[in-house]
Amino acid sequence: MRGLGLALSCALLVVGAAGLSACQRQAEEPAETAGGPSNAEREAELAAEQLAAIGGPANAQQRALYEGEFQASGGIDALSSDGAVASAEGAWELRLLDDYAQFSRPGLGEDGGIAGERDYRERGMRVVAGAVTITIMHEACTASGVQLEYVAHVLFEGVPYQGCARRGIDEGQRPTWAGVLPELIPAIDACMTRVTSRPARVTFASSIDEGQVSVRIREADGSRNECITGAGGGAVALWEPISDLDRRAGEGDPEFQRGGNEPRAANCRAVEAAVGRGGEQLGWIIRRSC
Known part of the structure; x- marks a missing residue:
């Protein structure tokens, strides 16, 4: 009996040790973390x-x-508390027709599609066109000192865009990267310090991630370079040549030339002064005219 009891005790110790070891291994295994x-x-x-x-x-x-x-425009950032459009990471425009919607972001192309049935609500309207979800609300909204009667919310690829809207479609010029030129000037000036063949023209500029700006420059000798620097200017993080085949949507129309000397007008090109928010001259905008 003593031998049987001793054997049973040993067996329990072995099982207990195995269970403890299993618990320790389970505790040591990393817990799975749910993704965003x-x-x-x-x-x-x-x-x-x-x-x-x-x-x-x-x-x-x-x-x-x-x-x-409806026509709407604005930037990525939300509206401020007083209904004004806050500083934007990049310009965008929405054109909502009765049967089609077009969502444009300079440098990133156009999206949209056939508009579905509008969902009319007591404080707004929502419609889906392709991958774009649009909500229009009848609320006062101020953009560039002009007060409009509607606020627009656009959802595309998980990103919310907010801006001001009005009824009717403007058949004039489409929005371009130069629509936010005053905000891009510090970065443009920083990149211009790397130019070796003048006069040089900016063919495209846009905000990118982490408060940086990408500026594309065509120098007088025809060479093209891409520059990346902070939105407030300062040190240039990247300066590298780009080929003629590497072009962004909307690049080259318009172009921007810094300084006070008016560039010579060429065939199918129109030149106009570029001014800042306070009316100061920033340089010259060169657009295609034919």
Whole structure:
């Protein structure tokens, strides 16, 4: 009996040790961490929030506020507390027709598609066109000192865009990278210090990640370079040549030449002064005219 008890005790010790070892191994295994939401999940959440914000079904009077065509523009940042458009990372424009919507971002191309049925609500309207979800709200909005009657919210690839909107479509010039030229001047000036063949022209500039700006420059000898620097200017982080085949959407129309000397007008090119927010001259905008 003593031998049997001793054997049983040993067996329990072995099982206990094995269980303890298993627990230790389980504790040492790293816990799985859940990844962040995907673009589709984030966009669905934002769309649900925006839909809730525009209330229940519209009556006939409310519906009339959101019929017809709309045009909107702005930047990536949200509206400030007083309804003004905050400083933007890059210009964008939306054209919402009765049956089609076009969403343009200079340097990044155009998106949109056939517009679905409009969802009219008491405080706004929502419509989906391709991969673009658009919400228009009848609220005062100020852009560049001009007050408009509507606010536009656009969702595309998980990114929310907000700006001001108005009824009707302007058939004039489309938005370009030069629409935010005053904000790009510090970066342009920093990049111009690397130019060796003057006069040089900026063919494209746009904000990129982490507060940096990409500036593309064509020098007088025809060479092209891309420069990356901070939005406030300062040291140049990158300066490298680019080929003639490497072109961004909208690059070269317009071009910008810094300084006070007006460039010579060429065939199919129109030259106009570029001015800052306070009316000061920044240089010259050269656009294609034919």
